[in-house]
Amino acid sequence: MKLAIDAMGGDNAPSEIVKGALLAADKFKNIQFTLVGDQAKIEPLLNNHQQFDILHTTEMIEPTDAPVKAVRKKKNASMVLAIKEVKEGRADAVISAGNTGALMTAGLFGAGRIKGIDRPALAPTLPTINQGQGFLLLDAGSNMDAKPEHLLQYGIMGSIYSEKVLGNDKPRVGLLNIGEEPGKGNQLSKLTYDLLKEAPLNFIGNVEARELLQGAADVVVCDGFSGNLVLKSIEGAAMALFSLIKNELTSSLFSKMIAGLLYPRLKGIKKTMDYSGYGGACLFGLTAPVIKAHGSSNANAIFTTIEQASLIVEKNVVKTIEDLILKINEEWKK
């Protein structure tokens, strides 16, 4: 198996990216890595490791670059060249911790869509609090004005991933909505409900945003605008609460001392809420796995994302999606 990794994307590139890849290389001897980026910076970190090749480029897409423009203009950017590796068959999957919008654009232009999938979806795994495996949220921001058919396709892609990679038997697919009863929500959610009901999925109906972290579903389907709002709302609420707790616990010497004793436990909570432990966000619907690692990824997060990528390749997730979508489309023609 061969993975192409954008070595220059993310806050801690290239050092943590390379370190993470080295950790993975130790564990997965069957993976060959192509690191795309500045040879002068990457090579010293590698010690001539046999599982690594470097594809040299000094061009990079910055976090602040406008995605479409950057992908069009910076034809030799590390991210764009990494995508080209899968497009031209030299790699099985791509990982980047760089600009999310640019990766979605480069993935769509470079790797292209699976036949029968209208729009790719960005699918992070979010935490659940009951020792769960988290849940897959899709779309979290790729497709702003989605149609019911798109959401049906998200349900199918998410369900396949949840089953094959996360090991959930008959993953529970829920439709993000503002109430549980059928008939709730906006035009999009009402029409999507009817489609999902008839699909070959374990569709459990509407799920409310309030219940997501409790593990209400394994796969939560929504349009990209809503998904992004939910993701950011949860992040914002968690950030706000941690900052309140920190302020309270350091407001006096007495509470500071007590808080010192509790920090390890509070850190555990922070870890539960930190979804980088679940790997990166997959871009589903492309002809090859493209995975967005968190911008702030350290070596461990990159290791986890590589493990995830290798599972997606091993379990043939893309091919399974292709086949099922084809089958469903043929049945609907009858």
Place this chain on the structure above:
Amino acid sequence: MKLAIDAMGGDNAPSEIVKGALLAADKFKNIQFTLVGDQAKIEPLLNNHQQFDILHTTEMIEPTDAPVKAVRKKKNASMVLAIKEVKEGRADAVISAGNTGALMTAGLFGAGRIKGIDRPALAPTLPTINQGQGFLLLDAGSNMDAKPEHLLQYGIMGSIYSEKVLGNDKPRVGLLNIGEEPGKGNQLSKLTYDLLKEAPLNFIGNVEARELLQGAADVVVCDGFSGNLVLKSIEGAAMALFSLIKNELTSSLFSKMIAGLLYPRLKGIKKTMDYSGYGGACLFGLTAPVIKAHGSSNANAIFTTIEQASLIVEKNVVKTIEDLILKINEEWKK
């Protein structure tokens, strides 16, 4: 001033509703209350208080009732009769802690819309963590498939309320979106951005869900589906975190003892996040103020909601909205 209060709505009705009204009656001698509900249950709590009348009915809308059907069928429900009081000019505002959907329906059917407002909006105030006054979120679930003009109207109504009732000078009006730059988001948010830019408002541009609790804006405008998702996501994340903290802090005797010392502080945090302290959610766009108190309201929350209602009446919020909408519509005709 006369307020009509649905004495039978909410988890703690009628006792906490009546207690809250009695607290308010003590402080606001200029308010006359009409409590709508079961006389046999309400009268013993009142001690012949001079500021109170009872409008007797035994019919009630339940929390689980389907809103539209319930409002149509239960013509003598306490909530429906309370709305009738403002409709027929016997009260200046209505408060209910009952079924939200039913209150929106009863308000729309009963009180009717302000001329020039196409759709009413439900507007709760959410907390901000920096000792702020919270921010107004509208619409939080009244209008599922909103158009740009609706969101413009929400901006105007929210800004007037924020200025007149919450005392914000030139309230910062933000558009809920998935990124800060203009041009981000879905079709609705792009078109709304252009409208808000030209409106007589202190429009500060797009605001992201992640920044809301930090006090990114005083008034946050969105469609009802998105607003409800954000509201519920924040609630869900806070609930999840508190439950994690509770589990961690009671997992051993040692941490239990320490936690005991910290509980008062953690309670303070819970209070900061509890938005019932900011009053109820206004239904803007109706010809009279209709306010939804939290279902779980205790006497204090009812007191706060009554104070809020009296300010809305005193500051002539409805009339100000009417005048400004009229003026804007006339200017646009030119």
